[in-house]
Amino acid sequence: MDTATLTDDDRWRIALAKDRRYDGQFVTGVHSTGIYCRPSCAARPPLRRNVRFYASPAEAEAAGLRACLRCKPADVARDEAAVRAAIEEIRSHDDAPSLAELAALTGYSASHFQRIFTRITGLSPAAYARALREERARAALSGAARVNDAIYDAGYSGPGRFYKAMEGKMGMAPSAWRSGGRGETIRWAVAPTTLGPMLVAATARGVCRLSFGEGRAELEARFPNAELVEGGAEFEALLADVVASVESPGDFLHIPLDVQGTAFQERCWQALRAIPPGETRTYAEIAAAAGNPKAVRAAGSANARNNVAVLIPCHRVIRTGGDLGGYAYGLEIKRELLKRESGR
Ligand SMILES: [Zn+2]
Numbered sequence: 107m108d109t110a111t112l113t114d115d116d117r118w119r120i121a122l123a124k125d126r127r128y129d130g131q132f133v134t135g136v137h138s139t140g141i142y143c144r145p146s147c148a149a150r151p152p153l154r155r156n157v158r159f160y161a162s163p164a165e166a167e168a169a170g171l172r173a174c175l176r177c178k179p180a181d182v183a184r185d186e187a188a189v190r191a192a193i194e195e196i197r198s199h200d201d202a203p204s205l206a207e208l209a210a211l212t213g214y215s216a217s218h219f220q221r222i223f224t225r226i227t228g229l230s231p232a233a234y235a236r237a238l239r240e241e242r243a244r245a246a247l248s249g250a251a252r253v254n255d256a257i258y259d260a261g262y263s264g265p266g267r268f269y270k271a272m273e274g275k276m277g278m279a280p281s282a283w284r285s286g287g288r289g290e291t292i293r294w295a296v297a298p299t300t301l302g303p304m305l306v307a308a309t310a311r312g313v314c315r316l317s318f319g320e321g322r323a324e325l326e327a328r329f330p331n332a333e334l335v336e337g338g339a340e341f342e343a344l345l346a347d348v349v350a351s352v353e354s355p356g357d358f359l360h361i362p363l364d365v366q367g368t369a370f371q372e373r374c375w376q377a378l379r380a381i382p383p384g385e386t387r388t389y390a391e392i393a394a395a396a397g398n399p400k401a402v403r404a405a406g407s408a409n410a411r412n413n414v415a416v417l418i419p420c421h422r423v424i425r426t427g428g429d430l431g432g433y434a435y436g437l438e439i440k441r442e443l444l445k446r447e448s449g450r
Pocket residue numbers: 142143144147148149174175176177178
């Protein structure tokens with residue numbers, strides 16, 4: 107849900123659901139008791155008629171309310187500032203600072219700091235540092251002369267730890283990634299569909315590219331060193347499955363994918379796959395579902411980095427207010443996909 111367009115009914119539903127992703131977005135004022143709370147306050151729900159919503163603790167206090175002692179709504183801004191400071195600290199060091207060091211920096215106890223960091227970012231400080239290293243490794247790999255240089259540039263202590271951290275994440279060994287798919291066999295075909303010619307390509311692990319209006323040349327540019335093999339008996343079965351899911355949208359979550367993204371991008375892609383067919387979401391909602399409601403821009407770029415159209419349904423993201431927004435393969439295809447999914 108885009109917080110800029112929340113109605114009071116939305117806020118009430120959020121408060122009843124005690125949805126902590128909205129902590130800091132507004133506060134719930136309870137005029138019968140004279141207190142205000144975070145949306146996620148664990149206290150018993152007040153009666154709707156006693157509730158008014160305020161954009162900030164300051165506004166609630168101006169209306170004569172006091173901060174709830176249980177959920178401490180006025181601390182949200184302080185928590186966020188502490189988390190921001192910690193993130194800067196992590197980003198500016200090759201070696202991740204310890205939890206104790208981060209906690210000391212922010213003035214919280216280690217356990218309390220771990221809790222608020224995880225609540226706000228969706229990751230523990232250690233997992234955040236790990237994800238950051240992976241992201242830097244990917245950025246470096248695309249330009250680095252040698253894989254090992256990239257590994258050390260990214261702040262890993264050695265190749266062993268790097269490969270371990272990458273396991274099950276990229277779906278390709280780092281050397282194959284850097285050299286455009288070297289060592290990979292990618293099977294592919296262009297299938298005619300009612301949406302136009304559709305390129306489907308897959309490694310042994312799953313679909314690595316689905317796009318419209320592309321062919322061998324585009325695939326080669328993306329994976330210049332992979333062995334591209336057109337068709338093949340086993341691939342035909344997968345291809346038929348993919349085409350069917352495009353022609354009559356339904357269940358395609360069983361189709362295996364081979365995708366590579368940062369930890370956050372992968373969570374965004376999972377969030378896209380969780381949208382029921384026939385429904386749409388905004389970038390803000392995807393960011394929230396991926397565990398970081400503030401990372402709206404990053405959710406947008408995760409959408410843009412999606413290699414596998416339709417099966418990672420980035421077409422289900424529209425602008426706040428209902429505008430269709432953009433689509434890599436043209437709005438006509440996006441509109442048609444949404445129309446099919448809504449059954450109209
Ligand atoms: Zn409270």
